[in-house]
Amino acid sequence: MIIRFNSIAEEQIFGFKGGEGELLTRNFIDSHVRIMRSILKPGARSGLHEHTDNCEVIYILEGEMRFHYDEQVEVARQGEVHYCPRGHRHWFENSTDRDVKYLAIVI
Secondary structure, eight states: OOOOGGGSOOEEEESGGGOBSEEEEEEEEOSSOEEEEEEEOTTOBOOOEEESSOOEEEEEEESEEEEEETTEEEEEETTOEEEEOTTEEEEEEOOSSSOEEEEEEEO
């Protein structure tokens, strides 16, 4: 199956999961997985959330993103992956002056 993100309508979200700032996202969703190609704008952040029934993998396509994961702070850059396993909490932010482009998969 090929997912063509350019044919999926882009959604603009302010305050993703209770956070702040702007997130642009194109989402493929079925009963098993959510795959998102997104852009987190400079200064934007998600709200803190827990993955109780799923896990999340975030692959940085361009830029860098700071993750607050289980009381730790980690920075992922282009080509790196942040993983939040089931039962863990995280929030993320773009503290740079450039867009962060990433692919997120929630299973």
